[in-house]
Amino acid sequence: MTTASKPSTDSAEPRIVYCRCAYAQVVPEEVKQEVLAGIAASGRGFEAVADLCEMAARRDPQLKALAADDRPLKIAACWPRAVEGLFRLADAPLPTHGVEILNMRSDAAPQVLASILEQPAGVTDTEADV
Amino acid sequence: MIAPATHLPRVVLYEGPGSQPFKGAERLALLAGLLDRGYWVTRADTTAAASDGNAVLVVGCFAGAAPAVVADSQPVSVIDATGLASDATIDRIEVARADEPMNRPNGPDTWKPWFPVIDTDRCTNCMQCLTFCLFDVYGVASDHTLRVENPANCKVNCPACSRVCPEVAIMFPKYHAGPIDGSPVRQQDVAAEKMKVDISALLGGDIYERLRQRSEGAKARFSKERDAKQALSERRRCLTKLADAAQIPREVLDALPTPEEIERRTAAAAEKAAAALAAQSTPATPTT
Ligand code: SF4
Numbered sequence: 001m002t003t004a005s006k007p008s009t010d011s012a013e014p015r016i017v018y019c020r021c022a023y024a025q026v027v028p029e030e031v032k033q034e035v036l037a038g039i040a041a042s043g044r045g046f047e048a049v050a051d052l053c054e055m056a057a058r059r060d061p062q063l064k065a066l067a068a069d070d071r072p073l074k075i076a077a078c079w080p081r082a083v084e085g086l087f088r089l090a091d092a093p094l095p096t097h098g099v100e101i102l103n104m105r106s107d108a109a110p111q112v113l114a115s116i117l118e119q120p121a122g123v124t125d126t127e128a129d130v
Numbered sequence: 131m132i133a134p135a136t137h138l139p140r141v142v143l144y145e146g147p148g149s150q151p152f153k154g155a156e157r158l159a160l161l162a163g164l165l166d167r168g169y170w171v172t173r174a175d176t177t178a179a180a181s182d183g184n185a186v187l188v189v190g191c192f193a194g195a196a197p198a199v200v201a202d203s204q205p206v207s208v209i210d211a212t213g214l215a216s217d218a219t220i221d222r223i224e225v226a227r228a229d230e231p232m233n234r235p236n237g238p239d240t241w242k243p244w245f246p247v248i249d250t251d252r253c254t255n256c257m258q259c260l261t262f263c264l265f266d267v268y269g270v271a272s273d274h275t276l277r278v279e280n281p282a283n284c285k286v287n288c289p290a291c292s293r294v295c296p297e298v299a300i301m302f303p304k305y306h307a308g309p310i311d312g313s314p315v316r317q318q319d320v321a322a323e324k325m326k327v328d329i330s331a332l333l334g335g336d337i338y339e340r341l342r343q344r345s346e347g348a349k350a351r352f353s354k355e356r357d358a359k360q361a362l363s364e365r366r367r368c369l370t371k372l373a374d375a376a377q378i379p380r381e382v383l384d385a386l387p388t389p390e391e392i393e394r395r396t397a398a399a400a401e402k403a404a405a406a407l408a409a410q411s412t413p414a415t416p417t418t
C-alpha cells in the first residue's frame with residue numbers, strides 16, 4: 001500500500017520527470033516500462049509526460065515551469081545532450097546545477113531507477129508499494 | 131500539423147488524504163495507458179501538488195466524496211475511479227476531456243515529433259543549415275544566433291541538414307544512431323561528418339542544386355521527346371542517388387517543390403543567413 005510520509009513538495013526532494021517517448025521506438029520498451037513501474041510503485045510524487053520532444057516542438061509553457069522550479073530535477077529520458085537541447089528549443093533552458101538526466105536509451109532500468117529514486121541526505125523516503 | 135504553444139492535457143492521479151490509493155497494477159496500467167494516448171500525468175499525494183500547474187482532470191479513488199483537490203478557480207473535472215478498471219477510467223477521462231484538440235501518438239493524423247535540436251555548445255552559428263533547409267525550419271534569434279523556428283515544418287525522418295553541419299551540432303533525438311541521436315560526439319564522428327559534407331560537394335555543391343539541374347534536364351527532355359516515362363525514370367535515378375548519398379527519405383525528395391520554387395527558397399534562406407552573419411560580425415553599439 002502507498003502512504004505519504006511527507007509532502008512531495010518538500011524543497012529538498014528532487015522533482016521526478018519521466019518521458020514515455022510515445023511517438024517513437026527509440027527507447028527500449030522493456031526499459032521504459034520497468035522504469036515507469038518502479039517510479040509508480042515508489043510512493044513518490046512525479047510527472048510523467050508522453051513525449052518531451054513533442055512538448056518542446058510546441059514550446060509547451062509547462063516545460064518552462066519545470067525548468068524554473070527551485071527544486072532539484074531528475075529526468076528519465078534519453079541522451080542528456082538531446083534533452084538539454086530540447087528544453088533550450090522550448091525557451092526553457094535547464095539550470096546548470098541541480099538537474100540530473102538519466103538515459104533510458106543506453107542504461108538498464110535498475111540503474112536508471114536507482115539514480116532517479118535516490119534521495120538527498122536528510123530526506124525521509126516514502127513508503128513504497130511492495 | 132501541431133498547434134503552437136498549447137498545453138499538453140494534464141491528468142492528476144491523486145492519492146492523498148480523502149482518497150484510497152490505486153492498486154499497484156491498476157496504477158501502472160492507468161499511467162501507461164494515458165501516456166500512450168499523449169497525456170501528461172502527475173502523481174500527487176497532496177492537494178498542493180495537485181493544484182500546481184494546469185490540471186484539466188483529477189482522478190482518484192474517492193469513494194463518492196471527492197475532497198477539494200484543486201483550487202476552485204481551476205476549470206477541472208474530477209473523476210472517481212473507485213471500483214473501475216484502468217480501461218474504464220481512461221474512457222471516462224477521454225469523455226471528460228471532450229473535443230479538446232491534441233496530438234496522439236497513434237492517431238490517424240499524428241504528427242511525429244521529428245525536428246533538429248541544436249547543441250549550442252558545438253554550434254558556431256555559421257548558418258549553413260539555415261541556407262541548406264528549404265522548409266523554413268531554421269530562423270535567426272534576436273541575438274543573431276541560429277534558432278529552430280518552425281520544428282513542425284521539418285520533414286519526418288529526414289536528417290539531411292545534420293549532414294551539412296561541420297560541427298556535428300545538429301541532433302534528431304528520435305534518430306536511430308549516434309551522434310545524430312544526441313549521444314556523445316567522438317573525434318571520428320567529426321571526421322565522418324566532414325566527409326559527408328564532401329559528399330554533398332561531390333554532388334554539385336548542394337544536393338538541391340544538383341536536383342534542380344537534373345529536374346530541369348529531365349523537363350527539357352520531356353518537352354522535346356514528350357517521353358514521360360523516360361523523364362520519370364531519369365528523375366527516379368537521380369533521386370535514388372541523392373537519397374542514398376545523404377540518407378534523405380525518398381518521400382522527402384519526391385515532395386520537393388518545383389525547381390523555380392527551390393531556387394526562390396534557397397535565395398531567401400541565403401539572404402537570411404547572410405544578414406545574420408553580417409550582424410554577428412558587426413560590433414554592438416554601446417548603450418549610453
Ligand atoms: S526526449 Fe528522448 S526519450 Fe523523450 S521523447 Fe524525445 S527522444 Fe524520446
Ligand code: SF4
Nearest residue numbers: 253254256257259295
Ligand atoms: S550548420 Fe551547424 S554549426 Fe552551422 S549554424 Fe547550423 S548547427 Fe550551427
